[in-house]
Amino acid sequence: MKKEYDLICVGMALVDSIIKGFDPKPVSASGYRAASGSLNVGGEAVNEAMAGVKLGLRTAILCGLGEDGAGDMVADALQRCGVDTSLIVRSADHPTPVTTMFVRDDGSRQSITNASHTYNFHPERYRGCFGKARALILGSLFRAPFDDVDVIRGVLSAAGEQGLLVIADTKLPNFRFLGLEDLRDLLPLIDYITPNEDEARYYSGRETPEEMARVFLDCGVKNVIVKLGAKGCYYRGTEGSISLPPCEIHAVDATGAGDNFVAGFACELLRGSGTEAALRFANACGAICTTAVGAATALKSREQVLDFLKSQ
Numbered sequence: 341m342k343k344e345y346d347l348i349c350v351g352m353a354l355v356d357s358i359i360k361g362f363d364p365k366p367v368s369a370s371g372y373r374a375a376s377g378s379l380n381v382g383g384e385a386v387n388e389a390m391a392g393v394k395l396g397l398r399t400a401i402l403c404g405l406g407e408d409g410a411g412d413m414v415a416d417a418l419q420r421c422g423v424d425t426s427l428i429v430r431s432a433d434h435p436t437p438v439t440t441m442f443v444r445d446d447g448s449r450q451s452i453t454n455a456s457h458t459y460n461f462h463p464e465r466y467r468g469c470f471g472k473a474r475a476l477i478l479g480s481l482f483r484a485p486f487d488d489v490d491v492i493r494g495v496l497s498a499a500g501e502q503g504l505l506v507i508a509d510t511k512l513p514n515f516r517f518l519g520l521e522d523l524r525d526l527l528p529l530i531d532y533i534t535p536n537e538d539e540a541r542y543y544s545g546r547e548t549p550e551e552m553a554r555v556f557l558d559c560g561v562k563n564v565i566v567k568l569g570a571k572g573c574y575y576r577g578t579e580g581s582i583s584l585p586p587c588e589i590h591a592v593d594a595t596g597a598g599d600n601f602v603a604g605f606a607c608e609l610l611r612g613s614g615t616e617a618a619l620r621f622a623n624a625c626g627a628i629c630t631t632a633v634g635a636a637t638a639l640k641s642r643e644q645v646l647d648f649l650k651s652q
């Protein structure tokens with residue numbers, strides 16, 4: 341039977357309020373100035389779903405949004421990009437998460453999450469739609485809604501029963517703190533886990549990508565990809581180990597590089613590529629993403645990525 345979707349991205353959808361060039365010197369008793377302030381849609385599931393569409397995948401998002409203006413903004417941006425929004429869960433009881441982000445002149449960021457980011461829309465209750473897809477991306481494990489063992493169990497067991505490929509991206513925890521030990525019986529249900537270097541260090545307690553990956557595998561994960569930012573990526577799992585150097589680009593903003601990487605990896609696996617070819621493609625998607633400001637700006641199409649890989 342032909343599936344309705346290639347990919348469902350499950351997880352965080354939000355609005356980023358981005359403040360650049362914040363001047364900590366007050367101009368009045370309670371007034372401060374910044375160079376700019378803008379709103380951007382974001383969240384891992386949103387970035388991954390948008391990248392999935394651009395790479396040619398039939399992509400849906402399963403996320404929670406409030407019945408508010410921020411929720412409309414996210415839903416609208418997803419629709420305009422071509423993401424199927426019919427699975428979005430909207431609630432008048434929860435505001436759409438809004439992250440406050442301070443970006444310094446050197447590009448480094450401080451982001452502030454709040455209680456709205458703990459919004460658990462219980463994706464396991466919508467497991468009925470999983471059978472319509474070939475793959476799930478969890479964006480992200482260890483953050484709401486995947487900071488609750490019962491939710492993680494519900495989603496992973498339903499995905500396993502229906503034979504979906506499962507890729508779990510990760511984040512550092514913000515409100516609820518789970519570790520690999522808490523998920524020991526569930527980690528074997530994940531096909532690929534894709535922490536960045538900080539996340540891999542945090543959850544494994546190790547310092548090198550090889551050692552970090554080993555800890556994840558020892559906890560039952562089948563395959564680990566450590567995203568290494570400007571250093572490329574490292575894979576370890578059923579295919580042995582693969583280290584890829586970074587693609588050569590001029591990076592201006594790394595926001596969403598990991599999300600574009602994960603979508604690229606899923607895209608190529610779903611097209612039947614092996615692990616190494618999918619990793620090369622993902623490594624290029626992450627690199628391309630960094631060449632423009634914003635998580636959903638630089639990546640345009642699969643052809644673009646293939647041309648870029650040829651030029652490397």
Ligand SMILES: Nc1ncnc2c1ncn2[C@@H]1O[C@H](COP(=O)(O)OP(=O)(O)OP(=O)(O)O)[C@@H](O)[C@H]1O
Binds near residue numbers: 536570591595598
């Ligand atoms: N400066 C860079 N040069 C080349 N490739 C890069 C660069 N930065 C990121 N990448 C590519 O993007 C991938 C993901 O980047 P990174 O490790 O920053 O993920 P991340 O921290 O999960 O990102 P985010 O959470 O912001 O989406 C890297 O593994 C690499 O392939």
Ligand SMILES: [Mg+2]
Binds near residue numbers: 509598
């Ligand atoms: Mg990330």
